[in-house]
Amino acid sequence: MAGKPKLYYFNMRGRMESVRWLLAAAGIEFEEEFLETRQQYENLLKDGFLLFQEVPMVEIDGMKLVQTRAILSYIAAKHNLYGKNLKERALIDMYVEGTTDLMGIIRAHFKLSPEEKERNLRLISERATKRYFPVYEKVLKDNGQHFLLGNQLTWADVQLLEAILMTEEKGSTILSQFPLLQAFKTRMSDIPTIKKFLQPGSQRKPPSDKKDIAVANRVFNRK
Numbered sequence: 548m549a550g551k552p553k554l555y556y557f558n559m560r561g562r563m564e565s566v567r568w569l570l571a572a573a574g575i576e577f578e579e580e581f582l583e584t585r586q587q588y589e590n591l592l593k594d595g596f597l598l599f600q601e602v603p604m605v606e607i608d609g610m611k612l613v614q615t616r617a618i619l620s621y622i623a624a625k626h627n628l629y630g631k632n633l634k635e636r637a638l639i640d641m642y643v644e645g646t647t648d649l650m651g652i653i654r655a656h657f658k659l660s661p662e663e664k665e666r667n668l669r670l671i672s673e674r675a676t677k678r679y680f681p682v683y684e685k686v687l688k689d690n691g692q693h694f695l696l697g698n699q700l701t702w703a704d705v706q707l708l709e710a711i712l713m714t715e716e717k718g719s720t721i722l723s724q725f726p727l728l729q730a731f732k733t734r735m736s737d738i739p740t741i742k743k744f745l746q747p748g749s750q751r752k753p754p755s756d757k758k759d760i761a762v763a764n765r766v767f768n769r770k
Contacts, residue, residue, distance in 0.1 A: 551575075558583075558759075561603075561654065565619060565709060569623060572628070577750070608625075639702055648674075648679070675721055
């Protein structure tokens with residue numbers, strides 16, 4: 548029996564959080580090694596595991612995978628969360644890229660100055676309510692089903708819920724114009740594996756802060 552996947556990253560959300568979400572949704576237990584020292588990072592480099600000298604890295608099925616998209620694609624395909632054919636995968640990829648773009652804007656927020664944060668909050672609200680959420684609202688309406696691809700749960704649904712919750716952390720009423728997304732959020736949050744991941748004490752990480760930047764800077768020898 549294969550061991551649990553092992554995640555190598557910082558003790559923060561960052562680019563690893565979507566991996567945690569997807570594994571949790573699939574009901575897969577995983578271990579984590581948090582990078583806290585320069586030596587840990589140099590050991591991974593010395594062993595040749597970090598092909599592009601970057602984390603996240605996930606040890607799974609005898610492989611050491613890097614690059615977030617590759618990691619997520621592998622997990623989704625392995626656990627039947629990546630559609631049944633090429634057409635469905637293309638749709639999933641489109642939806643995932645949209646939520647990835649939105650989450651990128653949100654992830655950058657904690658690094659900004661107070662003035663920049665104020666502007667970024669406006670940008671998050673504008674992009675969420677004018678560009679991204681209307682798309683997913685329409686997809687749910689057109690499908691008339693529970694998920695973005697009808698009756699089947701996919702990677703795209705998991706990442707959409709993650710994006711919704713991240714956005715709501717920046718504006719609690721962000722979904723007020725989107726009743727189908729509100730219902731989607733409730734349905735998704737009641738899926739047993741996801742409900743477990745949303746409980747206190749799970750491996751889900753809180754929003755990042757300046758302490759997380761300090762750790763990353765120390766590991767990467769940044770000034």
